[in-house]
Amino acid sequence: MTEDTKRLLGTALKEIVDAACAAERGDTGPRVRIGLLASGSELGPEELLRGALLAQESSPVQVVMIGPRSSGEGAKELLWIETPDCEEDISRAMEKALGEGEIEGCVALHYPFPLGVTTIGKVLTPARGKGMFLASTTGTASANRVEAMLRNTFYGIATAKASGIADPTVGILNVEGAQTVFKALKKLQEKGYALTFGSSVRRDGGAILRGNDILAGAVDVCVADSLTGNVLMKMFSAFTTGGGYEATGWGYGPSCGEGWNRIVSIISRASGAPVIAGAVALTARTVRGELSRLVQEELRSARKAGLDAILEGLAARTQSTVEAVASPPAEPTDEEIHGLDVLSIEEAVRELWKAGIYAESAMGCTGPVVKIPGRHKETAEELLRRGGYC
Structure with missing residues (x-):
């Protein structure tokens, strides 16, 4: 023979x-x-x-x-x-x-994705040994940070579904833009977009996630901007090795984008064999799960619920010039308004100044706050709600 x-x-x-x-x-x-x-x-x-x-x-x-x-x-x-x-x-x-x-x-190990295409990574969270998708980790879904995070949500959900999770839970990492993204997603949810928010493991709960939550894998899909997601991916995958060898996880994930029909997943030049194997397996799973089709389905569903109007509003706010408004006379501020986004906190303060209410911006334990005199709290909250700030 x-x-x-x-x-x-x-x-x-x-x-x-x-x-x-x-x-x-x-x-x-x-x-x-x-x-x-x-x-x-x-x-x-x-x-x-x-x-x-x-x-x-x-x-x-x-x-x-x-x-x-x-x-x-x-x-x-x-x-x-x-x-x-x-x-x-x-x-x-x-x-x-x-x-x-x-x-x-x-x-x-590298791919020149066009603007609008990003990758959805998957990490092994250390507290409970649970897999969690990071949306996103490389590329960028949009030049507008908030729009990118919104789109990352749809792409993260589609990737989780393509991987076999029928109804993935979603949380937004407490970075710049998180509150704006949360409010936009709530509007879409109220108008029929199927979305299941997860909850923080901390006592106050909610879909805005802290560091504790991502260590615990509190949700199936953690939404962030791609630069933050990239840092998290490197830390989760190499925290046991000192950084030179990525030992755990599934890599930086498959590519997603509107009209994009290729599944190209990314690993780094420091990814070790376990991560490489995980990346190959995840890529195969999302090919079988028809990821590209699911991405377009999520976008269609979001559009039916009013996504385009929300994106137009974000673009208009980004392009608007900052109006010069004089501050009213200073007063003691003994009340706080929570639930605002750091990207629009100064704009919210100016909105109150225009109404003759003294206000200051500050950073609390759970995010940005507007400090106001207690006697104006009810009026101030109504003004900010009407303006879409909280």
Whole structure:
């Protein structure tokens, strides 16, 4: 028996065993073909190879390596699209494979996403060992911060659904824009958009999340801007290793965007084999779950509930010039109004000044507040509610 014949028989036997194991796990469908770039890791090509083999052993996926062929152990168990060890050549081969359907999704260490496309990562939260989606972690859904976070919400929900969570819970990290995003989502929810808010683990609850909540994985989808999400992803994935090796989680996640139909997931150059394997498995899961279709469905549902009007209002507020208003005479401020967003706190203060009410902006334990004389509290709250500030 020749060596080639032995290799073919060995491959056939392995496929039979793999199919039997997959059936035992309930993975009865065909293996999803996911590309993985074979070069560019700070940890070396061997780490990428280990991640690919780990993914293929533990999930119903066929990994297609793209780049210079490795001679490492197990490389023959993978499919290869060979290229020179050149970033441009590897990138072109990846695009070609995606465009021609040779692969159904891809995991890359870098991708030049256009404005409007962002990625939804997934981390393992340490307090309870629960997975949580971070919306988002790379790219940007919009140049307008609040609009980006709104869109991140829809993309995070779609990614969670594509991963098998039928009704994901949502919370907004308490960063700039959080209260504005929350109010916009509440309006959409009231007008029929299907959205389930999660709750903080802290005593006062609510969908605005603090650091405790993301450590505990209080929600399925944590909404933030992509820069904050990127920092969180790096900290969650590498906090046990000192930062040089990302050891836990599923990577920076698959790409989402309006009209975007490719699933390109991102890992970093410091992602270790467990994260690489997780990223490949998550990509395959979202391919099976038809992520691109679900993204467009979430956007359509949000538009039916008035998303476009909300976005127009955000744009108008962003473009408006700041009106010069003189402060009324100072008075002692013994009451606070909560639930305002830091991005519009000064604008809210000026709104009260225009009505002759002295007010000051401040930062409380749970976010920004407007401090006012107690005798004006009821009137001030009504003015700010009418103006959409709280």
